[in-house]
Amino acid sequence: MTSRSTAQTLDAKDPLAKYRVEFMIVDQSLCYLDGNSLGRMPSETVNVVDRYLRSEWATKLVSGWADWIDEAQSVGDLIGRASLGAAAGQMLCVDTTSVNFYQLCSAAVDARSDRKTVITDTANFPTDRYILEGICRERDLKLVVIDDDDGEEFISPEMLAAVLNDDVALVSLSVIQYRSGVLHDVAKLTQLARDAGALFVWDASHAVGVVPMQYDRDKVDLAVGCTYKYGNSGPGSPAWLYVSHRVQRELNVPIQGWFAQNDQFAMAQGFDRTPGMRGFQIASPSIIGMRCVTTAFEMIERAGLSAIAQKAAQGTELMLALHDSWLAPLGFSVVTPRDSTRRGGHISVRHPDAQKISEAMRIFGNVIGDFRQPDCIRLAISPLPTSYVEVFDGFERIRDVVATKKYLEVGEATSRVT
Numbered sequence: 001m002t003s004r005s006t007a008q009t010l011d012a013k014d015p016l017a018k019y020r021v022e023f024m025i026v027d028q029s030l031c032y033l034d035g036n037s038l039g040r041m042p043s044e045t046v047n048v049v050d051r052y053l054r055s056e057w058a059t060k061l062v063s064g065w066a067d068w069i070d071e072a073q074s075v076g077d078l079i080g081r082a083s084l085g086a087a088a089g090q091m092l093c094v095d096t097t098s099v100n101f102y103q104l105c106s107a108a109v110d111a112r113s114d115r116k117t118v119i120t121d122t123a124n125f126p127t128d129r130y131i132l133e134g135i136c137r138e139r140d141l142k143l144v145v146i147d148d149d150d151g152e153e154f155i156s157p158e159m160l161a162a163v164l165n166d167d168v169a170l171v172s173l174s175v176i177q178y179r180s181g182v183l184h185d186v187a188k189l190t191q192l193a194r195d196a197g198a199l200f201v202w203d204a205s206h207a208v209g210v211v212p213m214q215y216d217r218d219k220v221d222l223a224v225g226c227t228y229k230y231g232n233s234g235p236g237s238p239a240w241l242y243v244s245h246r247v248q249r250e251l252n253v254p255i256q257g258w259f260a261q262n263d264q265f266a267m268a269q270g271f272d273r274t275p276g277m278r279g280f281q282i283a284s285p286s287i288i289g290m291r292c293v294t295t296a297f298e299m300i301e302r303a304g305l306s307a308i309a310q311k312a313a314q315g316t317e318l319m320l321a322l323h324d325s326w327l328a329p330l331g332f333s334v335v336t337p338r339d340s341t342r343r344g345g346h347i348s349v350r351h352p353d354a355q356k357i358s359e360a361m362r363i364f365g366n367v368i369g370d371f372r373q374p375d376c377i378r379l380a381i382s383p384l385p386t387s388y389v390e391v392f393d394g395f396e397r398i399r400d401v402v403a404t405k406k407y408l409e410v411g412e413a414t415s416r417v418t
C-alpha cells in the first residue's frame with residue numbers, strides 16, 4: 001500500500017476515474033483532501049450558470065418565475081433520488097441546513113407537545129446543538145445531551161435506548177459525525193425512537209453524496225443536509241430537507257412563509273397551509289444556487305451512489321494504511337472506525353500539534369485537510385474528483401512536513417476559519 005504504484009493501479013482500475021476531468025482543477029499539484037468540507041467545482045456549473053443568467057434571468061425577467069416557481073421541489077426530488085432513497089414529493093432544496101434544522105426540529109417537538117424531552121449528543125455539529133438549546137429554551141423542554149466526546153463519538157442503539165422514554169419528543173443526531181467520521185446506524189436508531197413514540201431528525205450533511213441512504217425503506221421521517229460537501233454545489237449552496245409522506249400532514253413548521261400558502265398568489269388574509277412539500281417551503285428559492293445543485297447531483301446520479309461509496313471505502317482504506325506506515329510513528333492516531341462500513345469519505349487523525357500541522361500542510365505541502373478542535377485533522381476522499389494518487393501524494397507530504405519538523409515554523413493562524 002505504501003508504494004505510489006499501488007495508488008496508480010487503483011486509479012487505472014477506478015470506474016469513477018473519468019469523473020475527475022469533469023471538475024475544474026486549477027492547481028494540478030494541489031492535494032485537496034477537504035471535499036468533505038467544500039467540494040470541488042464541476043466545470044459544467046460555469047456553463048449552466050452562464051446560460052441561466054443570459055437565457056433565463058436576463059431574457060425572461062419576471063416571466064421566468066412561471067418556470068422557476070416549483071424548482072425547489074423538483075431539485076429536491078433529484079437529491080432524494082440520487083442519494084437518499086427517497087421517492088418524489090418528500091424533498092425540498094431550499095435555505096440552509098441550519099434554517100431547515102430549526103424548522104423541522106421545531107415542528108417535531110410541537111407535534112409531540114405532551115412530551116418534554118429532546119435528545120442529542122455532545123459530538124453533534126455545533127449548529128445542531130445550539131439550535132436545539134434555543135428550541136428547548138423557548139418551549140421549556142429538557143435537553144438531554146449524551147456525552148460521547150471521548151473516543152469515536154458513536155451512539156449505539158443501547159446508548160440511545162438507555163435515555164429513551166415516553167417523555168421524549170425528539171431525537172436528533174448526525175448520520176456521520178463531523179469530527180470523527182463515524183457512521184450511525186440510521187435504520188436501527190430511527191426504529192428505536194419510533195417505538196418510543198418520538199420523532200427523529202437526522203442531519204446528513206457529511207453523508208449525502210458519499211454514503212447510500214434509504215430513507216423510505218428505513219422509515220426515516222425527517223432529515224436535513226447541505227449540498228456543498230460531497231454534493232459539490234458550491235459555498236453556501238441551497239440545502240435540503242426531507243419530510244416523509246407519513247408525517248407531512250401532522251407537522252407544521254414555525255416560519256409560515258408565503259410559499260406554503262395554499263393559494264399563494266391570492267395573497268389573502270390568514271395563513272392556510274397547502275398540503276404536501278410546498279407547505280414546508282418558506283420563501284423564494286435561489287434559482288442560481290439550485291442550478292449548481294442540479295449540475296452536481298445529476299453527476300452523482302450518473303455515477304451511482306454504490307460506486308461512489310465503494311471508492312470512499314477503498315480511498316479511506318488507503319489513507320488508514322498510509323497513516324499506519326508513515327504517520328503513526330510520528331505520533332498520530334486514528335479516531336475513525338477501521339471497519340469501512342462504519343465510516344464515510346473522511347477519516348480523522350489525532351496529533352498533539354494538529355493545528356500547526358494542518359496549517360503547515362497548506363503552506364509547505366500544498367495539501368489541504370482541515371483542523372478540528374481539540375486535536376484532529378480531517379482528511380477526505382471525495383470519490384468523483386479525488387484520485388488515489390492525490391491521496392497518496394497528500395499523505396506523503398504530510399509525513400514529510402511532520403518528519404522534518406517543518407511544521408514548527410508555522411506562526412499564528414491568519415484566518416479565523418480552520
Ligand SMILES: Cc1ncc(COP(=O)(O)O)c(C=O)c1O
Binds near residue numbers: 098125203205206
Ligand atoms: C453536520 C452539519 N450540520 C450543519 C451544518 C451547518 O450548515 P449551514 O451553515 O449551511 O447551515 C454543517 C456545516 O458544515 C454541518 O457540517
